[in-house]
Amino acid sequence: MTQHVATPAAAPHHAPPQTFLRKYVFSVDHKVIGKQYLGLALVAVCTGMFLSWLMRLHLAYPEIAIPGLSRLSPNGAPGGVMTPEYYLSLMTMHGTIMVFFVLTTAPFAGFGNFALPLQVGAEDMAFPRINMMSFWVTFVAFVVLIAAFFIPDGPPLSGWTAYAPLSAVGKDAGPGQGGGQTLWAVSIALFCVGQLLGALNFITTTLDLRTKGMSLARLPYATWAWFITSVIGLIAFSVLLPACILLILDRVAGTSFFIPAGLVISDRLQPHSGGSPLLWQHLFWFFGHPEVYIAILPGFGIISQVLPAFARKPLLGPRVFIACLAAIGLLSYTVWGHHMFLSGMNPFSATLFSVPTLIITIPATIVTLLWIGTVYGAKLRFTTAALFCLGFASVFVSGGISGFFLAQPSIDVYLHGTYFVVAHFHFVMGVAAMFGIFAGTYYWFPKMFGRMMNETLGKVHFVLTFIGVYCIFMPMHYLGLHGDVRRYSAFTDEYMKGDMPLHRFITVAALFTGAVQLIFFVNLIYSRFKGPKATDNPWQSTTLEWATTSPPPFDNFGGHPPVVYRGPNDYGTPSAAGDYTPQTTP
Amino acid sequence: MGKLLAALIAVITIVSTAIFVRHTWWMPPDISVHGAGIDHQLGETMLSAGLLFVVSQLVLAFFIWRFADRGDARPIKTFPGGVTPMVVGALVLVGAEVLALTFVGTKVWAGIYQAPPNPNALHIDVQAEQFAFYFRYAGVDGKFGGTHPNLIDDGNGNFFGLDPANDTSARDDIVAASLVIPANQPILLTMHAKDVGHAFYVPELRIQQDFVPGLDIPLQFTATKTGKYEIVCTQLCGLGHYNMRAYLEVKAPDDFAQWLKDQAAQQ
Numbered sequence: 001m002t003q004h005v006a007t008p009a010a011a012p013h014h015a016p017p018q019t020f021l022r023k024y025v026f027s028v029d030h031k032v033i034g035k036q037y038l039g040l041a042l043v044a045v046c047t048g049m050f051l052s053w054l055m056r057l058h059l060a061y062p063e064i065a066i067p068g069l070s071r072l073s074p075n076g077a078p079g080g081v082m083t084p085e086y087y088l089s090l091m092t093m094h095g096t097i098m099v100f101f102v103l104t105t106a107p108f109a110g111f112g113n114f115a116l117p118l119q120v121g122a123e124d125m126a127f128p129r130i131n132m133m134s135f136w137v138t139f140v141a142f143v144v145l146i147a148a149f150f151i152p153d154g155p156p157l158s159g160w161t162a163y164a165p166l167s168a169v170g171k172d173a174g175p176g177q178g179g180g181q182t183l184w185a186v187s188i189a190l191f192c193v194g195q196l197l198g199a200l201n202f203i204t205t206t207l208d209l210r211t212k213g214m215s216l217a218r219l220p221y222a223t224w225a226w227f228i229t230s231v232i233g234l235i236a237f238s239v240l241l242p243a244c245i246l247l248i249l250d251r252v253a254g255t256s257f258f259i260p261a262g263l264v265i266s267d268r269l270q271p272h273s274g275g276s277p278l279l280w281q282h283l284f285w286f287f288g289h290p291e292v293y294i295a296i297l298p299g300f301g302i303i304s305q306v307l308p309a310f311a312r313k314p315l316l317g318p319r320v321f322i323a324c325l326a327a328i329g330l331l332s333y334t335v336w337g338h339h340m341f342l343s344g345m346n347p348f349s350a351t352l353f354s355v356p357t358l359i360i361t362i363p364a365t366i367v368t369l370l371w372i373g374t375v376y377g378a379k380l381r382f383t384t385a386a387l388f389c390l391g392f393a394s395v396f397v398s399g400g401i402s403g404f405f406l407a408q409p410s411i412d413v414y415l416h417g418t419y420f421v422v423a424h425f426h427f428v429m430g431v432a433a434m435f436g437i438f439a440g441t442y443y444w445f446p447k448m449f450g451r452m453m454n455e456t457l458g459k460v461h462f463v464l465t466f467i468g469v470y471c472i473f474m475p476m477h478y479l480g481l482h483g484d485v486r487r488y489s490a491f492t493d494e495y496m497k498g499d500m501p502l503h504r505f506i507t508v509a510a511l512f513t514g515a516v517q518l519i520f521f522v523n524l525i526y527s528r529f530k531g532p533k534a535t536d537n538p539w540q541s542t543t544l545e546w547a548t549t550s551p552p553p554f555d556n557f558g559g560h561p562p563v564v565y566r567g568p569n570d571y572g573t574p575s576a577a578g579d580y581t582p583q584t585t586p
Numbered sequence: 587m588g589k590l591l592a593a594l595i596a597v598i599t600i601v602s603t604a605i606f607v608r609h610t611w612w613m614p615p616d617i618s619v620h621g622a623g624i625d626h627q628l629g630e631t632m633l634s635a636g637l638l639f640v641v642s643q644l645v646l647a648f649f650i651w652r653f654a655d656r657g658d659a660r661p662i663k664t665f666p667g668g669v670t671p672m673v674v675g676a677l678v679l680v681g682a683e684v685l686a687l688t689f690v691g692t693k694v695w696a697g698i699y700q701a702p703p704n705p706n707a708l709h710i711d712v713q714a715e716q717f718a719f720y721f722r723y724a725g726v727d728g729k730f731g732g733t734h735p736n737l738i739d740d741g742n743g744n745f746f747g748l749d750p751a752n753d754t755s756a757r758d759d760i761v762a763a764s765l766v767i768p769a770n771q772p773i774l775l776t777m778h779a780k781d782v783g784h785a786f787y788v789p790e791l792r793i794q795q796d797f798v799p800g801l802d803i804p805l806q807f808t809a810t811k812t813g814k815y816e817i818v819c820t821q822l823c824g825l826g827h828y829n830m831r832a833y834l835e836v837k838a839p840d841d842f843a844q845w846l847k848d849q850a851a852q853q
Contacts, residue, residue: 085825159822165799166782166824173782174716174824260800262735264747265716265781269736277783277798312655313662317669342785344798347699351692358684365638366676372646373672377663379655382587390650394595397642404635408687410627410694413794414613417785417820459587466594474602478611483789485820488828495816495831502611572662 016554026136028128029554033135034114035448040139041106041437047146048097049514051090058082060500060507062490076154085175087489088157092176093149095160096184099291100191101142103433107298108233109138109198111440112226114448116202118545119223121211121562123555126204130197138194145187153178159487161288164258164280168250169272172265185247192241195233202230211544213564218583220543220568221315224322225301228329232290232297235333240287243280250275281343285336293332295429296396297325299436300367303389305568306443307371309541310386311378312579314569316370324363324370331360341409342416350409357407364400368393379572383539384458388439391466392432398470399427402477417487420480423473431469438462438520445527446534450550453531457523461516468513475502540580542568547584592651599643603636614790617811617836621792623694630690634683698793701806707774708767713746714777714784714797717826719817720745723760725850731756738780745780760849764833768842769812775805785821788834796821809836 017023027033057064065080076086117125125131148155157176158167162184171178206219206227219227246257254271258280261273300321308315315321337345337353371393380386402424405411415421438461445453484496491497537546544564548557562584570581577585605611616625665672711722711730724730731746731753738747748756767773777786779797786805787794795805819830837845 083825084828088822088825088827157822157825163783163822166822169782176825263781263799264735264738267740269738275800277800311653316665317673320669320673342794343796344801344803347695350695350699351688354691355684355688358688361684362677362680365680366673368642369672369676370669372642372649373665373669375646375649375653376665378649378653379660379662380588380650380653381655382591387587387591390591390646393646394598394643397639397646401635401639404683404687405628405631408627408631408691408695410624410691410698411631413695413698414624414628414789414792416794417787463590463594466591467598470598470602474598477602478605481613482611483614485787485818487820487822490828495818499611 026132028124028132030113030117030125030128030131031448031552031556033131034110034112036135037105037110037113037138038441040135040142041102041110044097044101044105044142048094048102049517051094051097053511053514054082055087055090055094056507056510058087058489059491060504072149073154082489084489085154085157088159088487089155089176089180091487092156092159092184093145096145096188098430099160099295100188101138101145103295103429104191104195104291105138106437107302107433107440108226108229108294109134109195111222111302111437111444112202112229112298113198115444115545116223116226117205117209118447118548118552118556119220119543120206120209121214121544121557121564122205122209123557123561125201126209127201131201134194134197134201136194137190137197141187141190141194144183144190148180148183148187151179151183153180156181156184161284162247162280163284164247164250164275164277165260165263168247168258168275168280169263169265169270170251172268172270174266182248182251185244185251189241189244189248192237192244195237196241199230199233199237202226203234206230211561211564214544214583218564218567221304221318221321222298222301225297225304225325228325229294229297229301232329232332233294236287236290236294239283243283243287246283247280278340278343278345281340282336285339286333288339289336290332292425292429293328295433296436297328299392299433299439300325302436302440302443303371303392304367305543306385306439307374307389308569308571309443309539310381310383310389311374311571312381313374313378313572316373318567318569321367321370324367327363328360331356331363335360338407338409338412341412354407354409358404361400361403361407368397368400382459383442384453384455384462385439385442385539387459387462387466388435388442391462392435392439394466395427395435395469396432398474399424399429399432403428414483415480417485418480419476419484419486422486423476423480426473426476427469431473438465441524443539444545445524446538447545447550447552449528449531450534451527451529451531452534452538453527454523457519457526461519461523464516464519465513468509468516471509472506472513475506478502537582540578542570542580542582544583547582588650588654592647595643595647595650599640599647603640606632606636615811616792617790617809617813617815618792619808619810620694620698623697624792627687627691627694631687634687698806703774703804704772704806707772707806709774709776710765710767711746712765712775712777712786712797713780714786714819714823714830715740715745715780716782716824717819717830718763719765719784719786719819719830719832721762721765721832722746723762723846723849725758725760727755727758729755731759733778735780758850758853760846760853762849764835765817766835766837766842766845767809768839769809769836771839772806772808777803777805782823783821784819784823784830787818787820788815790815791834794820809834812836812838812841 256275259272
């Protein structure tokens with residue numbers, strides 16, 4: 001391993017900001033940018049969750065008039081009763097907002113920005129201005145997406161996957177295929193730009209700005225995860241970006257990248273020829289499957305760093321853990337076709353995509369076993385952050401198991417397009433990633449704001465959320481096995497009507513679990529202003545962010561870059577500091 | 587707190603597994619020749635993945651229960667044998683499971699999607715459009731007429747764009763809104779989409795396939811039980827997606843022959 005040595009006496013990247021605008025809005029400080037990303041994710045997750053409430057209400061009670069909804073969309077919900085197309089729009093926006101603006105921004109861009117430079121002992125990211133641009137481009141992308149709710153054409157409805165030609169042919173294909181779909185494509189293209197800039201910064205910072213003694217072997221596991229995620233993102237977003245540009249061209253410039261000849265839509269023969277709908281699916285899923293790992297690998301890193309701190313025990317097999325992350329990163333580019341087993345691509349390729357999909361479960365299984373093995377013989381301190389780590393292991397197992405089914409083309413024949421798939425990806429990338437975000441929030445909050453969060457509220461929040469998510473998503477497996485099709489706005493006639501009681505149960509669980517999140521918001525706001533003052537290292541952790549003040553100064557270490565003498569895994573052996581040894585201890 | 591979490595994990599694991607084991611919600615009875623292979627594969631996977639699920643959750647719960655910090659001077663313990671046996675064990679166990687599932691599963695898949703066309707198969711042409719399916723039978727001449735997108739006119743019932751004025755083989759084509767098939771005879775569908783992507787899914791038939799605009803996709807199956815089943819669209823196709831249905835009617839061979847005659851007389 002090479003050992004990079006930064007010059008401790010190097011001049012600061014930039015002077016401390018003087019104005020409010022430069023300090024809190026157009027800041028180049030990675031810590032502020034990290035918080036901005038987390039703030040954006042918070043707004044996005046509230047929006048996305050609210051949309052899921054509306055959808056669940058409609059699914060359970062299709063005739064229900066939702067007060068105020070007709071004001072939000074007079075056409076989409078006349079009298080407050082949702083139309084089928086408005087349901088699909090809410091679903092499309094829910095998926096897009098959650099996958100892109102929550103599960104990518106919070107665990108990767110949010111916590112990564114805040115903690116990565118601190119953990120490698122740098123003063124800031126390698127390119128602070130590019131970092132600022134990355135956030136603001138992402139912010140504009142979010143505004144563009146939300147704008148789709150308020151335009152006359154209405155929001156898009158072709159799902160977060162935006163399959164062509166439905167997404168490409170324009171207004172002829174029905175409501176939601178006008179300006180809203182174009183805004184969707186523009187938003188996602190902008191988002192790609194933002195994340196590409198971020199990924200470049202993460203990679204460069206990890207490789208070039210490590211402080212003295214911080215060899216790659218001594219990098220904290222969260223930083224390893226953000227680094228590998230950046231590499232995945234750099235490739236994935238560089239494929240989605242041109243795909244979105246081609247989609248925009250098909251929509252506005254009359255090209256036919258994704259539209260074949262001879263389509264008759266709304267009784268009109270479409271003026272296109274030569275394109276391939278499967279091309280969009282290949283480009284989208286070449287991004288889309290690695291995106292799953294972009295959402296979950298930072299969670300892996302956070303858990304692997306936070307769990308040992310509360311188990312008071314080193315992570316089991318740290319080198320195996322990093323090897324598994326790398327293996328997952330590499331394999332993530334070989335599995336995209338498992339989304340397309342039934343798409344009409346050559347059936348021979350199904351086996352080609354099925355085998356790596358099944359193989360990728362091996363490193364994922366090993367990582368989970370490492371966590372369980374870390375808990376063995378530990379001295380667990382059940383803080384809220386620790387509870388979310390342990391909960392992560394449980395929900396990740398539950399979500400991962402269903403992957404064994406869907407990875408097999410012969411079973412996918414039956415389960416594809418059903419609620420079984422919805423259960424799978426919500427557990428594995430929705431709930432698990434959210435648990436990673438919560439673990440990160442409860443763990444780093446003292447470092448971010450210099451105050452502690454309330455542990456009692458935190459524990460109540462955890463227990464109710466843990467029960468809630470199982471009540472929402474476990475029954476979806478049963479729906480899927482029974483043949484309930486996803487993306488249906490209602491089950492009003494004979495087909496699957498018998499499953500309505502289960503749908504209602506899920507809706508009640510979703511409303512309950514959503515309401516429980518209020519406890520988290522109260523805790524967040526209360527603790528931000530009234531929480532007890534945090535010490536520099538309240539959790540007795542080893543990594544560098546805990547070697548500076550809470551919150552850290554503008555240049556992170558007050559002009560004295562730390563020197564690193566050991567890895568981040570020294571828990572459980574007596575030292576001068578207690579039962580752990582910080583990385584800065586010689 | 588640890589004991590509460592451990593108990594929660596254990597209860598959730600046991601209850602959700604019991605619901606799977608009791609088949610409280612399960613697949614509808616299979617009506618196809620190939621479906622037994624799928625059901626068997628799903629059953630095997632349920633068994634092996636289910637074991638992995640139950641064991642890992644319960645072990646996690648047990649460790650959480652057992653290894654809390656009680657503030658004593660007890661030293662931490664490392665996992666017995668360290669990381670190597672665990673990694674080797676996972677590689678061997680999961681690796682073996684992956685290999686076994688792939689070998690058996692590939693055969694099942696190939697039997698449905700890679701089998702050569704059966705010479706005795708009844709050919710039916712299917713057109714999916716927003717938000718309906720149409721089925722076309724070749725008629726007495728055994729030949730399908732050519733299709734012309736510019737002639738498609740739902741208003742006068744020309745869903746496929748046939749040209750009976752100039753195309754003799756199109757004149758006796760039978761078009762129906764339900765898929766009516768004889769039991770125990772291989773069926774070969776040729777699937778086209780008129781406008782956007784759709785999908786063909788019959789849970790009882792254990793079959794699913796996307797329609798892709800611009801492609802003609804073959805799909806083979808044999809139904810074994812007479813009855814009426816629903817065909818549903820599983821590919822998001824627009825506002826009416828949730829309502830895009832048709833019926834699959836599996837008839838005894840004689841009833842089917844009679845139905846075909848009646849249809850021909852009506853067209």
